[in-house]
Amino acid sequence: EAQVTQNPRYLITVTGKKLTVTCSQNMNHEYMSWYRQDPGLGLRQIYYSMNVEVTDKGDVPEGYKVSRKEKRNFPLILESPSPNQTSLYFCASSSSLAVARNEQFFGPGTRLTVL
């Protein structure tokens, strides 16, 4: 089954404790992206990757890091989480770099709480 998986699905942590949210897709997609969703706001893009070793900032990259060492994986790293990073995070992938023109597939989301 074609899917995007994220782990963990739920995470409660404390300020400053480094964490990684993993994302994996089995569709051989080149394009992957991370979004955060906050109440009353639309999804905002954090980082995206157009291929292995190619990443770029989205609209809200501060406080986040990503890496793309393999085509299928695109982990999101919070080196020193802060409470304002409490949010619902989505990973997405697409066969086309032009996501404004083509379908994206989304993971189930990771709900992160930073105390």
Next chain:
Amino acid sequence: KQEVTQIPAALSVPEGENLVLNCSFTDSAIYNLQWFRQDPGKGLTSLLLIQSSQREQTSGRLNASLDKSSGRSTLYIAASQPGDSATYLCATGGDSNYQLIWGAGTKLIIKP
């Protein structure tokens, strides 16, 4: 810069009613507009994608329309069912083809 707005933020209707969800955007130079459904714990599912050259797109009980000149799209749901309860999001292109700009969504509740 493209901005996408969805009003209302929440909507509750009795089962069986036909309903319309609204999406507006500020920059009419779009390539397409996409409607998504969000269920808690299940991520986002693409419902309909309307190309800029199209006026509407249909899938089952769903019909999405697009009026670029007025910067509006609507999602029509016929004969609503409790299973239609979810948050509906619309999104369209921003300044880059690598990015979607999202509305905040309309939370729909269908009462049995």
